[in-house]
Amino acid sequence: MEATLRWRGTLTESPAAAAGSTTQSPASSKRLARARARALGQRVPYTMSDDERRLIDRLIERDEQAFSEIVHRYGDKVFSLIYRMLGSRPEAEDVAQDVFITVFKTIESFRGEAKFSTWLLRIAANHAKNRIKHLARRPTEGVDPNDVSEVRVVPDRPAPPVQARIDTPDAILEAAQTDRLMQEAIANLAEDQRLLVVLRDVEEMSYQEIEEITGLPEGTIKSRLHRARMAIKEWVDRHTR
Numbered sequence: 001m002e003a004t005l006r007w008r009g010t011l012t013e014s015p016a017a018a019a020g021s022t023t024q025s026p027a028s029s030k031r032l033a034r035a036r037a038r039a040l041g042q043r044v045p046y047t048m049s050d051d052e053r054r055l056i057d058r059l060i061e062r063d064e065q066a067f068s069e070i071v072h073r074y075g076d077k078v079f080s081l082i083y084r085m086l087g088s089r090p091e092a093e094d095v096a097q098d099v100f101i102t103v104f105k106t107i108e109s110f111r112g113e114a115k116f117s118t119w120l121l122r123i124a125a126n127h128a129k130n131r132i133k134h135l136a137r138r139p140t141e142g143v144d145p146n147d148v149s150e151v152r153v154v155p156d157r158p159a160p161p162v163q164a165r166i167d168t169p170d171a172i173l174e175a176a177q178t179d180r181l182m183q184e185a186i187a188n189l190a191e192d193q194r195l196l197v198v199l200r201d202v203e204e205m206s207y208q209e210i211e212e213i214t215g216l217p218e219g220t221i222k223s224r225l226h227r228a229r230m231a232i233k234e235w236v237d238r239h240t241r
Contacts, residue, residue, distance in 0.1 A: 048112045056116065059107040067104050074117055075100075077203075078124045084198040085128035086135075087187045095131050099124045114212045122213045125199075129191045185235040193228035200225055 048056075058066035078099055083092035102123055110119050186194055192214075199205045199213065200221075207218045214221070 048116075052116055053112070056107065056110060056112070059104065062104075067100070070103065070116075070120075071100055074120055077117070078120065081121060081124050081198060081203060082128045082131075084183070084186065084202050085125075085191075085194055086131060087183050091131060091135070095127050096124070099127050102127070118209060118212045121199075125195050125213055129195065132191045132194075181236055181239060182232070184239075185232040188235055189228055189231060193224055193231070196221060196225050197228050197232070201229075 055066055055069060059070070075096070079092055079096045082095045082099070083089065086092050086095065099120070103120060110116065186197055189197065195214065196210065199210045200207075205213075207221060210216070210221055211218060216224075
């Protein structure tokens with residue numbers, strides 16, 4: 001503070017102020033560290049923002065308003081991930097609710113080593129995989145692949161469409177059919193492959209984000225994605241002839 005006050009007058013600056021360009025603020029030091037890490041191909045360390053830290057602290061204190069805020073911020077993203085994994089709106093709604101309850105109960109385990117959204121999606125992915133296993137044991141309660149009503153965009157919680165541009169009624173029908181085929185193809189993948197396809201090709205996450213959510217190295221992610229995409233292509237080709 002003394003250096004700042006003297007800079008506006010005619011008094012001599014302190015040694016720290018006189019250093020000028022060689023003295024960095026904490027924020028600039030963090031930016032430089034991130035730039036160096038990227039240049040060296042290293043994982044960029046995550047630094048939690050003040051806003052995020054305050055929100056986490058409020059959750060730890062069991063602030064129900066903070067709980068409502070995270071549902072508002074991240075609800076659509078969590079629902080979209082789970083919906084694409086399960087292909088069923090009722091199942092996705094139930095699982096998404098369980099995810100946020102789990103977050104509220106276990107927030108103390110969040111260490112801030114990754115984004116809160118990454119930690120949240122990791123929980124969502126695990127819940128979705130567990131539900132897939134549960135439904136596999138009870139196939140009669142699973143999703144009927146011929147039931148188009150189960151594979152559709154949900155009002156107020158849109159699942160990312162396969163076709164983003166829709167201009168005519170014919171295009172709408174074609175997009176809906178393509179979206180249904182893609183959802184069915186994804187549903188026929190093994191759960192780990194399914195998750196990677198959803199994270200990378202539907203949610204368009206970076207490989208680093210996927211690593212943090214799945215715990216898999218980038219090379220494994222890419223090889224499994226390749227096999228999953230080939231399986232989807234083969235499935236779609238068989239069902240469009």
